[in-house]
Amino acid sequence: MSTTSRGPNERLGALLAQAQISNAGLARRVNDLGAQRGLTLRYDKTSVARWVSKGMVPQGPVPHLIATAIGGKLGRPVPLDEIGLGGTDPAPELGLAFPREVPDAVRSATDLWRVDLELRRGAGGGRWSDALAGTFSAAAYTTPVSRWLINPADSTVAREESAAVRPGGRGRVGQSDAAKLREAAQEARRWDSKYGGGDWRSSMVPECLRQEAAPLLLASYSDAVGRALFGATAELTRLAGWMAFDTGQHEAAQRYYIQALRLARAAADVPLGGYVLASMSLQACYRGFAEEAVDLAQAALERNRGLATNRTMSFFHLVEARAQAKAGNSAACGAALAAAEGALERSRAGDPDPAWIDFYAYDRLAADAAECFRDLGMPAKVRQFTQEALARPTEGFVRSHGLRLVVSAMAEAEAGNLDAAVEAGGRAVEVAGRISSQRSREYVLEMLRRLEPFQGEQRVRELTERARAVLTAPA
Structure with missing residues (x-):
């Protein structure tokens, strides 16, 4: 990627020293983070030396990757200004605001949808825009959650003809328009569960938000229709965030989740707002917060x-x-x-x-209970609940089934049942190869780490080789 120069970057050098990261170590971390986003980066220690001593500024998402890499070592979010790369973000606040007023909320959400779609198209489509990447921070949820807790429903969302003057709006909106958006959300959820958040069918959600939902929000509608419309767009926006999360685009996911929570407030749909908060919680948990x-x-x-x-x-x-x-x-x-x-x-x-x-249903409860006990270091419970989760049909939930197989393989390996571990692991690898999900790949990587003590066994080596082949294949 091209670079520009702004003079020696003393801030970056000081923070690298504080984090105890070598130039080669930072380059390796940046390349790895880029690979998770589908980018092929080949930075080395010389590249980092140029960033520090000559003030060279890498373009695109790389400043964010640098901040993420250093933040991961320090255990806290690192803003771009702290590493001397402030001003390189094309949209630093896009999607992070939780406006108090409904018209501002519409503007905030539609701006996010528009910019993301434009950037995706400019990059050839298919993946979440790297220009929306940054350092994920659980602290970014503080203000949105506080405002939602204080007042989870707007008093009115009716939009009269005289208010629908922004370009792109349609005429009067009816309940059938909101119903179509809900149907689109349900269909997209099914594709996501079956094929992963990176599947091309799933990636049509941002297109739907920009092309279908945005003009409706900018049109005119009664309070009742508006509530339904905001509810449907909140569902789609939360789903867009979930798909970004599944493909490893945590920063983009965070922006979509915040806007989904604001739209749920406009819908006066408290349970839906709770669902968005639950999605935020799962992401924060996954990221270590x-x-x-x-x-x-x-x-x-x-x-x-x-x-x-x-x-x-x-x-x-x-x-x-x-x-x-x-x-x-x-x-x-x-x-x-x-x-x-x-x-x-x-x-x-x-x-x-x-x-x-x-x-x-109960199979999901059992699957998550197994992961709880895995985190708590209770292998017998992990094995018990994983077996219960896998005993129930998961038709249509391919990704979930694959994740459960990974947890099962790890539990069986810890119990010393290598045959069962390799069998479950092989099935998990097969699932991971059929779906587009960075989260599934990361689960498989964790499984391989748990199997490292058994690499003396040929069956484990063969599973590892097969898994590596799948993981290195294009997503």
Whole structure:
């Protein structure tokens, strides 16, 4: 990638010394982070020396990758200004705001959809724009969550003809328009579960938001239609964030999640807002921000007591259990799991569950419970719950099935059952090769790390070779 020069970058040099990262170490980390985003980078220690001593500024997403690499070593977010690369971000605040007023919320969301789609098209499409990449920070969720907790519903969202003057808006919007968006969200969720967030069908969600949802939000509608419209766009926006998360684009995911929460507030849909918070919690947990993940899950629970269905509340409890386990809070995790199981047992077929919770049943509870016990270092429980999760049909949820197989392989290996571990691991690798999911690949990598002590076994070496071939194939 091309570079520009701005004079010696003393800030970058000082922070590298503080983080105790060598020039070669930083280059390696940046190249690895780029590979996770589908980029082929070949920086070396000389490249880093030029960034520091000559002030060369790498273009595109590389400044963000540098900040992410250093932040990972320091264990905290590192803004671009701190490494002397401020001003290189084309859209530093895009999608991170949680506006108080509905018109500003519409503008914030539609600007994110527009810029992301333009950048994706400029890059040839297919992957989330690297220009929206930055340093993921759980702290970015603080203001949005606080404002949502204080007031999870706007008083009115009606938009009259005189207000619909922004270019791109349509005429009067009806319930059928919102229904079409909900159908699009449901279809996209099915594709995502089956093929992964990076599949080309799944990547049509940003196109739908920009081409279909944005003109509707800029049109005129009654309060009732507006609520339905904002709810549908919130679902699609949350799904766009989830797909970005699944493909390793955590910074883009964060921006979409924040906008989804704001749109859910305009919809006056508190359970949907809770679902967005649960998604934020899972991301924060995955990124290692366990305490923040607990806060996000508990926020979803507290605001939804007496509002959400038992099935929905069960899922929120389960998400809290994941966060508590990651934080090492065994007792709190157990209490959350018990609450999740109890709420699920109280759910009934006739309950008014929202469509977006249709993926959740006991097999998902068992699968996540297994991961909780993995984080808590309780292998017998991991094996028990993984077996329960795999005993139930997962038709249509290919990615989830693959992740469960990985957890099963690790549990069997820890129990000394290498035959079962290799069998489950082989099936997991086969699934990972059929879907476009960075998260699935990272799970497989973790499985290989757990199998390293058994590399003396030929069957383990063969599995490792097969897995490496899949992981190095184009995503």
